[in-house]
Amino acid sequence: MNTTTWLEYLLSFLILSGAVFTFIGSLGLARLRDFYTRLHGPTKATTLGLGSLLIASALYFSTRSTGISLHEVLVTFFLFITAPVSAHLLAKAALHLKLPSLATTPEETSQTHKKTNAPSEESH
Amino acid sequence: MRRLLPHPLLTLALASLWLLLTNSIAPGQIVLGLVLGWGIPFLTRRICPEKVQIHKPLTLLHFIGVVLMDIVLANLTVARLILGRPQSLRPAFVVLPLTLTSDIAISLLANTITLTPGTLSALLSPDRKTLLIHALDVDDSDTLVATIKQRYERPLKEIFEAC
Amino acid sequence: MLNIAILIAFALVAAAVALNFWRLLRGPSTLDRILALDTLYVNTIALLVLLGIHLSSAIYFEVALLIALVGFVGTVALCKYLLRGDIIE
Structure with a gap:
C-alpha cells in the first residue's frame, strides 16, 4: 500500500514537471523577440518535458499491466535524436534567408550563402 | 566474418x-x-555510411551521463531565461573552431550543443572547420567556447578518434 | 492525486497548444510558422501520452510514434524547401 502512494507521488511529479516544461517551451516560442532566440524554447523544453511525460507513461504501464512496458523509450529516443536536427535545419534556413536577429550575425554567413544557393527559383 | x-x-x-x-x-x-x-x-551494405568505431566505451557511458545531467540543467536554465524579462537577454553568435574530423563525432557534437544549456548549433562551415553556435544569453564567448571544447569535444575525440 | 495531476497537465499542454497556434497565425516569417508547427506536433504527442495515461490504454502509443516520425520528416522537408527551393533533388 505504501509503495503505491509513493509511486503515485512520483508519477504526479513527473507528469506535472513534464507539462510545465512543455508549457514553458511554448511560452518561449510565443514570447521571445527574434527567431533565433525563439528556437531555443521549443527544442530544449520539449525534449525534457516530453521526456518526463514519456517516462511517467512507461512507469505507469509497467506497474499497471502484467509486464514491463518500455516502448515509450523508443519515442523518447527518437525525439532526442530528431529535435536537435530539426532545430539545426531551421537555424540554417534562417541564416540562409537572412532573418533579422538581435545578435550580430557573423560575416561567415555570406560565404556559405554562395555554396547553398544552388538552383532556387522560389526560395521563399 | x-x-x-x-x-x-x-x-x-x-x-x-x-x-x-x-x-x-x-x-x-x-x-x-x-x-x-x-x-x-x-x-544495405553498399549504401551504408562509414564504419563507426568506438575506442573507449567507458568514456562514452560517462559522456552520456554528463549530457543527460546537462539536459536537465539546460532546461532549468532556459526555463528561467524564458520566464525572465525578454529584454534582458544577450543573444550572440559564437564561432567554435572544430578539431573533430569524423562525421559521427561532428554530428554528435552539434546535437549535444543543441541539447545543452542555452546554446544551439546553427551552421557547419563548408570546409568543416568551424561550427556556428547561437547562444541565448552570453557573458563571455571565450569562456563558452572553452567550456564546450573541454566538456564535450574532448571526450568525443577520445571516443571516436583514437589519439 | 494522479487524476488531478493529469487534469492540470492537460490544461498546461492545452495552453501550450494555444500559444503555438498564436505564433502560427502571427508569423511574422515563414520559419516562425514552421517552428510553430514543429512545436505543435511535439505538444500533440504530449497530449496523446497524457490521454493514454488518463484512459489506461496503450493503443495511443503507436499514434504518438507515427506523429513523431511524420512530424520530423515534415519539418525537414519544409526546411529543405526553404533552403534549396526543392525537396527531392
Whole structure:
C-alpha cells in the first residue's frame, strides 16, 4: 500500500514537471523577440518535458499491466535524436534567408550563402 | 566474418529497436529482431555510411551521463531565461573552431550543443572547420567556447578518434 | 492525486497548444510558422501520452510514434524547401 502512494507521488511529479516544461517551451516560442532566440524554447523544453511525460507513461504501464512496458523509450529516443536536427535545419534556413536577429550575425554567413544557393527559383 | 557481419553494433541496435517496438522479449521476437538486425545492414551494405568505431566505451557511458545531467540543467536554465524579462537577454553568435574530423563525432557534437544549456548549433562551415553556435544569453564567448571544447569535444575525440 | 495531476497537465499542454497556434497565425516569417508547427506536433504527442495515461490504454502509443516520425520528416522537408527551393533533388 505504501509503495503505491509513493509511486503515485512520483508519477504526479513527473507528469506535472513534464507539462510545465512543455508549457514553458511554448511560452518561449510565443514570447521571445527574434527567431533565433525563439528556437531555443521549443527544442530544449520539449525534449525534457516530453521526456518526463514519456517516462511517467512507461512507469505507469509497467506497474499497471502484467509486464514491463518500455516502448515509450523508443519515442523518447527518437525525439532526442530528431529535435536537435530539426532545430539545426531551421537555424540554417534562417541564416540562409537572412532573418533579422538581435545578435550580430557573423560575416561567415555570406560565404556559405554562395555554396547553398544552388538552383532556387522560389526560395521563399 | 567481416563480409557476413558488416556492422555488429548496428545489428545489436536494430535488434533492440525491434524488441522495443514490439514491446516483448519473447524468444521468437528476439530471433526475428536478430534476423532483421543482420539482414538490413547486410542488404544495405553498399549504401551504408562509414564504419563507426568506438575506442573507449567507458568514456562514452560517462559522456552520456554528463549530457543527460546537462539536459536537465539546460532546461532549468532556459526555463528561467524564458520566464525572465525578454529584454534582458544577450543573444550572440559564437564561432567554435572544430578539431573533430569524423562525421559521427561532428554530428554528435552539434546535437549535444543543441541539447545543452542555452546554446544551439546553427551552421557547419563548408570546409568543416568551424561550427556556428547561437547562444541565448552570453557573458563571455571565450569562456563558452572553452567550456564546450573541454566538456564535450574532448571526450568525443577520445571516443571516436583514437589519439 | 494522479487524476488531478493529469487534469492540470492537460490544461498546461492545452495552453501550450494555444500559444503555438498564436505564433502560427502571427508569423511574422515563414520559419516562425514552421517552428510553430514543429512545436505543435511535439505538444500533440504530449497530449496523446497524457490521454493514454488518463484512459489506461496503450493503443495511443503507436499514434504518438507515427506523429513523431511524420512530424520530423515534415519539418525537414519544409526546411529543405526553404533552403534549396526543392525537396527531392
